[in-house]
Amino acid sequence: MAKKLKDTDYLFISTYLHSRERDLLTSARMERMIEAPTAEEAAKVLSEIGYGEFDASSPRGLGSVLAQEQEKLFQDLYRFVPDKAVVDVFKVKYDYHNLKALIKARATGTDAPDRLLLDAGRVSAEEMRRAVWEGDYSTLPPALRQVAGEAVETLSATGDPQLADFLLDRAYYAEMISSAKATGSAFLVRYVQAAIDAANLRSAVRTLRMKKGADMLRRVLVEGGSVAPDSIQAAALGGNLEELYRSTSLRQAAELGTAAVGGGSLTPFEKACDDAVTAVAASAKSVPFGVEAVVSFLAAKEIEFTAVRVIMSGRMAGISGDTIRERLREAYV
DSSP: OOOOOOGGGGHHHHHHHHHHGGGSOOHHHHHHHHHSSSHHHHHHHHHHTTOOOOOTTOHHHHHHHHHHHHHHHHHHHHHHOSOHHHHHHHHHHHHHHHHHHHHHHHHHTOOOOGGGOOTTSSSOHHHHHHHHHHTOOTTSOHHHHHHHHHHHHHHHHHOOHHHHHHHHHHHHHHHHHHHHHHHTOHHHHHHHHHHHHHHHHHHHHHHHHTTOOHHHHHHHOOSSSSSOHHHHHHHHHTTOHHHHTTTSTTHHHHHHHHHHHTTOOSHHHHHHHHHHHHHHHHTTTTOOSSHHHHHHHHHHHHHHHHHHHHHHHHHHHTOOHHHHHHHOOOOOO
């Protein structure tokens, strides 16, 4: 039986991560990147907080440096985190991302470009490629092993990649919440539930906006959040999403979602969903040591990587500063 970990077992890693918070991408640093005269100058802000050099005019260069930073982050935490399973909860999504890309590539008879694959999961991108191409999933983690075969068969039988995606999304969230619960961290479970709640609200709003009905809602809504799929479906079809989420952290998102269903912009709605999840992660800022420090730092880095991609991609494309700001989520710091 594994030893039950205490908060004090996280004393060293918590102190280390709190010291690294000063190098996170703050709102002020984001603004400097947006206001920088060139994309190259914007990239210099990233070098100040530890990012490697990259070609600021190349989307491939941006993707490469972000992949390197993700890999460094996970390697660093693996060295010091008492329970590696906590880190693995954040690695799960990269496994499913790669699996989706590779299954679609195999179905079309093409190879998934390296730029679409992220080597930050529990399974290396190369091992995932081998498993999908050979149809041998025996080396994958159990949940992945089972759903990979089902997704390939579904896509082969129907020719509809969306149906395969539904299967993979459902398996992804199921494994993520199951893995979070297995760590024994109530805070990590709360964070994952918030992510699932936000994903379900997004799915409900998008489904209504496309004027799809109950059948589509049943496919896209997943278990594991704090709001049951049946309740979301009933509220969505009854026009009561705002009421359902009124007493939750997604209250504002639900209001904006109702506006989006009526033809309003999706951008503020999507931002409000992500910001609600960020708020859960940031609620542990004042915890001096414990698993909360690891979870909140991992969440903060995910927020940072998204912000870097939004800002730098926008600068490369010549998008206005105001448009970039509209797309940015709340910073962790």
